[in-house]
Amino acid sequence: MYKFLKLIGKDTEKYKKVSFFCLQGQITSSMTYKVYKALKKFHPENSKAIALIINSTGGSLAHAHIIQRKFDLVRKKHNIPLYTFAEDYALSGAFYLLCMGDKIFCNKTSIVGAVGTQIQTLNILNLLEHYKLEVRTFNSGSNETFLQQLDPLSNNTSTNILENISEQQNQQLQLQIRQMIENRQNKEQVLTGSIFNGQQLFEDYKFIDGIGQYLNVLSNEYPQNKIENATQKTQREKMIEFFESKLK
Template sequence: MSVTDKIAARLPKIVSDRAERGPVVAAVRLHGVITPTPTPMARNTISMQTVESALTRAFDHDRLVAVALLINSPGGAPTQSALIAERIRELAAKKRVPVLAFCEDLAASGGYWLACAADEVFAHGTSLVGSIGVVSAGFGLDGLLQRHGIERRVFTAGEHKVRLDPFQPVKAEDVEWLKGLHVDLHAQFTAWVRERRGPKLTGSDEELFTGEIWTGSQARDLGLVDGIGTLRSVVAKRYPDAEIAVAEPRRPLLARLGLAGSTTRSGDFVPAALAALEERARWSRFGL
């Protein structure tokens, strides 16, 4: 029997096997700080670049009945949060499937922004959810330079080109400018939450949009999540015959090689270390 004949003989069985296989819930892990620029020390980060392929694979599954977002994030860059959320809604509309979000340890700030891209949001009773606000943080290093007799030289065209330079003393007018940005971003964040959660919200604006964080049980009472449950418990109830297929986002090269935390040049150490401290601080604010 030729190779072609063998393949032809097997086709009916392959088609039958596929027909007998059940529906699929495709799950995408969204774990880590949301940032467009992961550092060499970062093990897990979320950005449009790292999650695009995982989202595409998840929504392209041929037996798809729903997509699940597994969220564990302290937040991060608002633009990346918005871009990913918009991409999720675009794919959901194109494929006409429901999206379910599951808040794990933490879905705060940008992490909750991502959760709101789902049609329904679930959390564990002990999850931490919310932090609907905006924050900027950094380090002031001007004293460090002075202590070591280092002079930094910056030349610009445009008087505001180096606002909030960490190597220069902070200026009150720059802080006011930054607060103005925060107000605008906060308004966009709250508008997104209202758009996605709508009448499900039971708390007042003064209660919901202060940057406060709640447990999953409290978040359910406020309408920030729809129920208490995990991926497996909800899927078992909604889609008892479904298989769960997890799509993993791309990880930074050093993380894939098991070298996260390393730097390749001595000159990279200080900025990379500061970035790692900032990433650690994002999690530690929530006791994680």
């Protein structure tokens, strides 16, 4: 209908939709794949605005960057405003995604911030020694085994490599966030790695644009436009999943 109205010269603005994408849980390849699928069926020419609804404690910085790039390309190519909303959490990499919004909103009690990176490894050396197990590793490079779960914490080489990687990632994360929030107030205080609630960021730091739930905010900003969940499965997708489950 949108294309038909445009073809006959009718005003199409009120028929455009405001599409929101839900980013829930850890930022992993699974979230990136869901975003890819949602954007594949998304029609930006029929959109008045897009919004990201974020509820995540973080995850992979690499996949956070991939997701950010995908939405950034869409909004710039089609000149669509992007809103970001924090629900319960928007920490670390999720805070990075929150900061990409042209307008940023939180709930009063949203837990946001914690800008930083971490690398976790599990050392199983004592477990192997207890069961008298031996691992034999053959490698050609000097740093090939730095992520092995066999090094004692006193191994300075592995520790230094991990610390350097973590610091490099943190610097990259801070740089990318600074580029997105260069016009926002008190950005240096927000990027210290501290954790804030939404009310603090709005009232004390003047960092975000407002306090509010995404449906209320979007309805007020675009009262004439339909709001739809772009990550919700279509009826066709639900039917396919249903029959596939029956065939298993």
